[in-house]
Amino acid sequence: MLALVACPAGDAASDDELAKFDSHFEKTRRLTPIGPLGVRSRFLTPDSVVVEEVIAGSPGDGVLEVGDAIIAANGETFEGEPVGPYPALLIKLADQLERSQGDPELDGKFTATVIRGGERVELEFKLEAL
Secondary structure (H helix, E strand, O other): OOOOOOOOOOOOOOHHHHHHHHHHHHHHOOOEEEHHHOEEEEEEEOOEEEEEEEOOOOOOOOOOOOOOEEEEEOOEEOOOOOEOOEOHHHHHHHHHHHHHHHOOOOOOEEEEEEEEOOEEEEEEEEOOOO
């Protein structure tokens, strides 16, 4: 892997700086942002994602927790065939996020079904309606 690390002109990046960058890169490159929810997640199975980070002040803050496995959105599971290179999970989650934000009847209401501590939990929160 090629790593570009900013350092003063004429100085080379130290092994510690490169190791720190590589560690950060390895962690973040596999995380998928779910923008409207304000979380970063990782694929757990083809039909679920696990929350790895919740952004403070985001719609997911105080609702979703690190470790929650999101298995459905607005009652729709993520099972299905891929669409081109995209797993069904990404397509279905994006569809439900768009539906929550764009459907006047939902007015931003979004329901996530998660597995938390081995229990199935329905979490409801408000997204910005578009």
